[in-house]
Amino acid sequence: MKKIILRIFMLIIVLLAVIQINIITAPRKQTPKQSDAIIVLGCSLWGDQPSPLLVYRLERALDLYRQGYGSKIIVSGSQGPDEWVTEAFAMKKYLVENGVPAEIVLKEENSFSTYENLLFSKEIMDQEGLESAVVVTNNFHLHRSLMIADRLNITISGGAAKNYPNLALNIKYHLREVVAYIKDFIFSY
Template structure:
């Protein structure tokens, strides 16, 4: 009898986990594939890990998306956002600025936000830069797995924003890891923002 109850409890808990994962991950995946940018005043590129003083693959994909948007006339300014991590030789924002300039983006079109260590801070500090320069509408650029949470946080902060998902790295393990991480972060955001 005890064994039967344990099996039923395990099945029930597994079902709860599966339903939770599906309910959280499907919207993340959908938003990351279906979101389209709307022209605005500034493109906000959210930071990610550096390799030495160079953008990682995930960050390069974000920056290339920002370059595409800028060159297509979606916005006249780019805000690069990210502080210097303990294992980084320069701030993420400084590395992003260097990358953009090497790719032909004019220096006077780039605004640096180098005080933030997480997505909430990225957006809050970028909002302050937007306010200082009279920018009203942003396009948030991050990888597809990160766009939904970024847009939810932007809405909570009162930033008028659309999203432009950059592709994920061509690495199944890294992609699965990023989606799992975002699922946990999104679940935490939902649970603690009430």
């Protein structure tokens, strides 16, 4: 009985390690492709201002937009309990203040998860006749985002933004992402 338990434990460790390796390597394997849109996934706000992780996402989206990777930008995220506005509102404001024409930034303000970010962004893409997108999120979040987008039949590539330069936080985000990946792998349909 102990050998069976040990084997199951080792199998779980190997599975978790494989997932973590994929999370770490996904941003290196992904390059953005010319698309109709850029989808920026929401992240927490500090009041009505983008948090540092969200600023990294927005700066990456600005860079991709300026390089012509998409003619529309979809910003996706609702309002959390400690946020003064929706994430999408704050993201659009940031992009417009940095030179993006307001009419090309489309807001998706109803999502509370990565799955909903992509599901509701796909609805906007369908309404606007947009067929492909570059998803922008932080490095640790890209692998799961691409998996969900693939399940939603979105023609997508990845545009990874950098992570916050704090080792302890990065370890926390990567460990949390393994659990979130498993949850979304099982329950995202």
